Amino acid sequence: MKINRRDFLKMGGGAGAAVALGGGFWKWSQFPVAEKPNAPGVEKWIPTICGQCMGGCGILVRVIDGWAVNIAGNPLHPVNRGTLCPKGIAGLQGLYDPDRIRTPLKRIGKRGEGQWQPISWVEALQMVTSSLKELRKNGESYQLMVLGGKYRGLMRSLWERFLEAFGSPNYIDNQFQWEGTPTEGLFLTQGIYSTPAYDLENVQYLLSFGSELLESYWSPVQVLRAYGYFRRGKPGQRGKLVQIEPRLSITGIKADEWIPIQPGAEGILALGIAHMIIKEGLYKKDFASNHTFGFEGWTDENGKEHLGFKEFILSEYEPNVVSKKTGVPVDTVIRLAREFATNQPSLAIGYRDRPFHQMAVSVLNGLTGSIDTTGGILIPRNVPYQAFPPFKKDTIAQKGLDKERIDGGKGLRRVIHQPYLFAQNVLSGRPYKPKALFLYYTNPLFSNPKPDLFSKAFAEIPFIVSFSPYMDDSTHFADLVLPDHTPLERWQDDPLFLNNGFPVLGIRQPVVEPLYQTKATGDVLLTIAKLLGGEFRTALPWNDFKEVMAYGFKGIFEAKRGDVFGLQFEEAWTRLLQRGGWWAPSYKTTEELWKLIQERGGWWDPLYDFGEWERIFQTPSKKFEFYAQGLKRLASSPLSKSNGDPSFLPHWEEPKKMSDEKLYPLHLHIFKTMAVTGSRNANQPWLSENFGPHLLERWITWVEINPHTAKELGISEGDWVWVESTFGKIQAKARLYQGAMPDVVNIPFGLGHASGGRWAKDLGANPYHLLGDDLDPLTGNPIQRSPRVKIYKA
Amino acid sequence: MDEKHLNVEVVDSTLREDAALFEPIRRTGKSFYITLLILGVVILWAVWAYLHQYRDGLGVTGLARPIFWGVYITNFVFFIGISHAGTLISAILRLAKAEWRRSITRSAEVITVLVLFFGVGNILIDLGQPDRMLNIIKFSQFQSPLLWDVSSITIYLAASSIYLYLPLIPDIALLRDYGEKWRWFYRILSLGWKGTERQHHLLEKGIAFMAILVIPVAVSVHTVVSFVFAMTIQPMWHSAIFGPYFVAGAIFSGIAALIVAMNVIRKVYHLEDYLRPVHFNNLGILLLVMTLLWFYFTFTEYLTTYYGGEPIHMAIFWSKFTGRFAPYFWGMFLFCFIIPLPILSFKRTRTPMGTLIASISVVIGMWLERFVIVVPTLTNPRIPGEMVLYFPTWIEWSIFAGCVAFFILLYMIFTKIFPIVSIWEVREGREKSMAEVQERIRTYLPGIGVE
Amino acid sequence: MHRWGMVIDLDKCSGCQACVVACHAENNIGIIGPEESAKGRTISWIELIPYIEGEYPHIKARLLPRPCMHCDHPPCTKVCPVNATYKNEEGLVAQINYRCIGCRYCTTACPYTVKYFNWYAPQWPKEMKGSLNRDVSIRTKGVVEKCTFCSHRLLKAREKVKAEGRDLLPEDYIPACVQACPGGAMYFGDLNDPFSTVSTLSRERRAFRLMEDLGTEPKVYYLSEGM
């Protein structure tokens, strides 16, 4: 660690400057610099990247005598600036989970019986390689599936490269929603299928359509920091947040206004607001005319007249129509429209609803021109990795890659992945049945609607390998476990971007010696590649994952942009230099870059290039599309009921009725909380213990019911109840909550594991058991919106 | 036997005169041992329960945050309250020169001395770190009402013990001279009592002095117990009338406990001659007064709360009146007021049996009262929190039962060692008081004997 | 003389509970499993307190991070029979674990319910023990514990400052929760210094304290825009 307090002061910052920039209050100067890093009793603070979620925060791990004893935010890391979320701190409990898998395990006994035999890595690797060789020998390479979860960076490239060399098109993404933002809306309007950056710090008026910003944004700390700044970072200006949602979430509690709405009706409200903005002429006319397509009616190359967005919206979405469908009063619709259009910069942010509803929200930003502007939607640059070296695919690989994907798509890279279709097709055997399944960083038996379907699919697959360091629900059903290092024990890169669009590359490095006989999956893949020999040697020429990183980072050096993390005021400083047109990084060679990255925790490019419209709009029209021409690019699946113009415009579609409203009178609304989300950290007591702060619930799954509804149902506070849908039922503790709508009940995600160690197993219930297989035709994602349930005392 | 040759006749006549009073000491029946055995089992069970608690921690109780205090503290207040039976009542009766007191003072005083141990004991049982008990002495912090308690209870215990002991001396001497067993023991305790005029004079003076001393001490004890609660700023504890309210409650439960004890002694040891209906009638009247007083205090206490209407207080108020604690609260009201009041109001029902029923009811009611003071306030703290309900565990009930059993056991043993009715005082009454009473009446009643 | 205090800006607080977990990690707070938690025995020196009032859809809800208020007139210290909890000259209300007899008088006296009791001895699986914070002692069963404003950090800072021969700077002593808070909602510092951030903020129009009418004079201030 290079920088000490004196340097810090010399560099002129001091606490005042840092605070003024809105950073945390904890300063780089505070952690002691180890003289002899490994002497006993000496403490070190090692920078690395938190692995508890996709947030990408930089952390400093305090290590004493080889034990990680505390985790603090890395003040230099621009994502979190020394702060953390609760999960980040609990990373210690992920590392020291007493129920971690300690060696490779081979299943003995029946699948799912939980009988394991510890084996050596040599034996384990032999098992994998021999079955892989077998597959290739039989020309069944495409029958190897990799189901991957939430992670990013070079590890992802490595998997894809591995499959490419192996000859399987089947990398299946189980992170079908990781972004947590309406990606499809962005795709339809801007032609980009990735997560945009929302410049939340600088927003003045934030209209959230069910986006639980403060609980489940993709980068929690970033958004929380932004929120603090949004509220009080700018003297005299307090950003206003309006939360439109069927449930009073923490975000709703913290918002200035909560607007309860019928589940799934957010899109209509957005259209109603659009209607009023257009009607009152409050939209940004120059943006509409210069950068958008389909706002007004238009004629295509065949001379066919098309309906314009303006005309469509004005005729269809009158406030009183909207009010009737959403339950939101007419004056509220009108007021929201005026507030949204006049409090600039304003931003509408949606949630992962069906694509056209997402689009309805996106369109609001188009109307106010909040795109590629301060306080608007930004399209971040990627971290400039060096591309993997070219290699020649052998014939087996070539043949395998030509096969159709198991989930029905073609080619290796598809815009949309469909884990659910994967499970269905495994069962039907069409187009083929898998021979082997690798599970990397994912727990599909827990994280998919109708988990039973996945269980059945698993039963059809002869060989399942899990790389998880924890005995999660899916690993429990594997034949072989090759436990990964946990994030605090391994090397990994973590590319992401900031709210203001700056690309950031964090580096994860081991802070302690691996506790057990585990191996980083990257290293394992490279070893397997070696054992497989042949083209694998040129396709994956590295010895370990660290080398992959060093290789990839060359691109960063060569991009001649950005710098390693520095002190906060460097942001402004670097900007200055950029404007002056010269680049003066802290490093001169790639070695220096590599070393500094390790010391500081990462690299970033603190610059956003505004006005590069080709990057911002990748639609066919190279403009913001009110009329989604890009939809035609998604060849498959019937997109919409009608095929006329409205089906390309943001519009409201009645959802398919899933169940009898009389038998199942209540809507089900599933939500996340900050502390426990997904299966990654259910095994960490600090988190389960703080599951539901607004109701002081811990360790269990509860169901929020409006007190009046509960009274009608004869349910009182604290009763155990069954929540039942047509697909299943779960038990939960009834909590009477004024923030629940009378006809909507709310259940949190996170608990209800069938496996996973002493603090996860058999605690709480998984509401995904209540969901059916209503798939969105466009994305193939399960629609989790508003399934119906009934509730009765257990 | 004794060095001196006893005159058999003297012995005989001495023993025969109040034979019933010597009987329990001279002879012990099978039922005594059976009772002892049963009590012993309960006590051992409680000890076992406590060891459990000692080893594992207070987690074995039903307590949790914010209900940090429960049965043990309830017991503490309750037992200390019961302790007011004895010394205080006996002292008041003595000072008032109520003649009928003679056969009941002893049984009352014993209650005090013994039950105090259980009061204090419950505090110790309630400690999370009983090993560090002595820190109370080492690091005393006299701002804490708990230390006021420690002090006043210690003084009260000392005073009550002396007050019990002094009137015992002549009876001990009797046992030394005429008893059959443990004469050496009685000799030591009798402090060379010979029954001389001077000794009698000194004794009377001592008793009178202690009687005067013990009253303020007793009042202070329960006032201070109430201060444990009243000195906090917790809603429905922070109350100025808590002192008198607690004292009244203490006397109330004390008298009730005394009546129960007397009933048992009377039946078991066939002391119908000594503990007569008139005693029960008189005590019954006292209890009636206390019932009304208790009602008065309770009424004022809750009325002020209700009129104040502060939400934080009302939450507790309603939890008692209609909420979770309604069964306890109305149970208390039933047992402390509804049941005893009619029984005690009529002379016809102020019989030994009637007063026994009323008293048992009051004892139960007063335990509930203590519970209803301690637990609801803690259940409804100012800051909203988790919904926590307090249900005492078997450990707490066992220890409670053990305390009661141990108390009964000690009481029983006492009756086996010392006369439970003061023999000399009864005799003195018989011999002297007629004259004395007449003498006294003469001093204040007009027209009688003023020549 | 310092007078340490905290300011929590509820406008910036997002209710994320980073403060809660940071405090757990920093102060070796025992793992209370699901069964004991269900009984209300969790320990959380700082906790989010939900105030949810009104009826659907007109609800006033608030989440208040609540550490110990370190009252200037602490009702808790007065009642302790053994001086195991006391206010030191810098205004920190301290807790001496090895002296506490576990009478739980302070816990009942504190109007903010911020004191916690170790119903059992705190437990960690052996795999986790080495990762406890060595700067903070582990409590035994039967004693009371609560937020100390991370006073061990003050001790360490003093040592460091002495070694470096300089004065204590505001950033030398920052409690774990304040350090973690992602919203930047928590501030910590010397209330006696009229120019410190906490002093300045405590004089703001938005400032209030919890249950000011009790006269406990808390040293934790909240800021909120009239909601």
Ligand SMILES: Nc1nc2c(c(=O)[nH]1)N[C@H]1C(S)=C(S)[C@@H](COP(=O)(O)OP(=O)(O)OC[C@H]3O[C@@H](n4cnc5c(=O)[nH]c(N)nc54)[C@H](O)[C@@H]3O)O[C@H]1N2
């Ligand atoms: N703390 C934490 N944060 C995370 C993650 C994590 O593991 N931990 N994971 C990240 C990942 S992978 C993702 S995908 C994101 C997900 O983050 P979000 O996008 O917030 O996803 P959810 O919380 O699943 O759903 C958002 C809300 O939509 C609601 N919803 C469902 N149907 C309807 C409807 O008809 N109308 C409205 N208004 N709402 C509806 C859900 O009930 C929920 O309240 O979280 C990310 N953030």
Ligand SMILES: Nc1nc2c(c(=O)[nH]1)N[C@H]1C(S)=C(S)[C@@H](COP(=O)(O)OP(=O)(O)OC[C@H]3O[C@@H](n4cnc5c(=O)[nH]c(N)nc54)[C@H](O)[C@@H]3O)O[C@H]1N2
């Ligand atoms: N019940 C429920 N279901 C959900 C969601 C939810 O919040 N709750 N969210 C939905 C969303 S948005 C998404 S993106 C998906 C994602 O769902 P998943 O892909 O299942 O992701 P996680 O929940 O993060 O769980 C990943 C698994 O990775 C393992 N793991 C943890 N650390 C490591 C590691 O260091 N290395 C390796 N190799 N494995 C590790 C753990 O065993 C964990 O079970 O789930 C969806 N389904």
Ligand code: SF4
């Ligand atoms: S937001 Fe995610 S990455 Fe950041 S500290 Fe929390 S868990 Fe770790």
Ligand code: SF4
């Ligand atoms: S908040 Fe409670 S524990 Fe803290 S100082 Fe005040 S009274 Fe004592």
Ligand code: SF4
């Ligand atoms: S529990 Fe401990 S700190 Fe609290 S009053 Fe009793 S001895 Fe003092």
Ligand code: SF4
């Ligand atoms: S100041 Fe320290 S002890 Fe107090 S709540 Fe914050 S982290 Fe916990």
Ligand code: SF4
């Ligand atoms: S860490 Fe900060 S933002 Fe999060 S709950 Fe605590 S005070 Fe609020």
Ligand SMILES: [Mo]
């Ligand atoms: Mo996700």
